[in-house]
Amino acid sequence: QVQLQQSGAELVKPGSSVKMSCKASGYTFTSYYIYWIKQRPGQGLEWIGRIGPGSGDTNYNEKFKGKATFTVDKSSSTAYMQLSSLTPEDTAVYYCARYDGIALDYWGQGVMVTVSS
Amino acid sequence: DIQMTQSPASLSASLGETVTIECRASEDIYNGLAWYQQKPGKSPQLLIYNANSLHTGVPSRFSGSGSGTQYSLKINSLQSEDVASYFCQQYYDYPDTFGAGTKLELK
Numbered sequence: 126q127v128q129l130q131q132s133g134a135e136l137v138k139p140g141s142s143v144k145m146s147c148k149a150s151g152y153t154f155t156s157y158y159i160y161w162i163k164q165r166p167g168q169g170l171e172w173i174g175r176i177g178p179g180s181g182d183t184n185y186n187e188k189f190k191g192k193a194t195f196t197v198d199k200s201s202s203t204a205y206m207q208l209s210s211l212t213p214e215d216t217a218v219y220y221c222a223r224y225d226g227i228a229l230d231y232w233g234q235g236v237m238v239t240v241s242s
Numbered sequence: 243d244i245q246m247t248q249s250p251a252s253l254s255a256s257l258g259e260t261v262t263i264e265c266r267a268s269e270d271i272y273n274g275l276a277w278y279q280q281k282p283g284k285s286p287q288l289l290i291y292n293a294n295s296l297h298t299g300v301p302s303r304f305s306g307s308g309s310g311t312q313y314s315l316k317i318n319s320l321q322s323e324d325v326a327s328y329f330c331q332q333y334y335d336y337p338d339t340f341g342a343g344t345k346l347e348l349k
Contacts, residue, residue, distance in 0.1 A: 172338040228276040232285040
C-alpha cells in the first residue's frame with residue numbers, strides 16, 4: 126500500500142535551518158510528483174511547492190522561494206525539504222503528499238516544526 | 243494568486259442531516275477543484291477531485307458540484323465519523339491555493 130513516512134518533530138532556534146524527509150513506499154517513486162504543504166497551528170493549508178522525483182524538476186510558490194529547497198534521493202525513494210533562516214512564523218506542521226496527476230491522493234503524517242529560542 | 247473563499251468557517255449539524263460547504267474562487271478555475279477532509283491530529287484525505295469526482299473508497303454520501311467560480315461539497319446523512327475540518331483546493335493555476343477550512347461539529 127502507498128505510504129509516505131515523514132521524519133520526526135523538530136525544535137529549532139530562530140535563524141537556523143531544518144531538513145525533513147518523506148520516505149515513499151508502495152509505488153514507483155519516480156512516477157509521481159511530491160508536494161509540500163504548510164499548515165500553521167489552527168490554520169489552513171499553504172502550498173510550498175513540488176518536486177518531480179524522476180526529473181528533479183521543481184516548482185516553488187513565490188512566497189517560499191529562498192525559504193524552502195526540495196531534493197530527492199531516488200535510491201531510497203525519499204524526498205527532502207530544507208527550510209532556512211527560520212523564524213517563529215515558520216512554526217507549523219509540514220506535510221508531503223503524492224500528486225496523482227490531478228490531486229493529492231496520499232499524505233504523510235506531517236512534521237511539526239517549532240521555532241523557538 | 244487565485245483566492246479561495248470558503249464558507250461557513252464552522253458548522254454544527256445533527257446526525258442524519260445534510261450539510262453543504264461552499265468555496266468561491268476569485269476567478270474561473272474550470273473545475274480544477276478538490277475537497278479534503280482532515281480529522282483532528284491527522285493529515286488531510288482526498289474526498290473529491292475535478293469538482294465532482296469521488297475519490298476511491300470515499301463513501302457515496304459525499305458529493306461535489308459546481309462550475310466556474312462557485313463550488314460546493316455536500317454530505318448526505320451526516321455520520322459521527324464525518325466530524326472533521328474540510329478544505330477546498332484549486333489546482334487550475336499555480337500556485338495551488340486552499341480555502342481557509344470549515345470545521346464541522348455535531349450538534
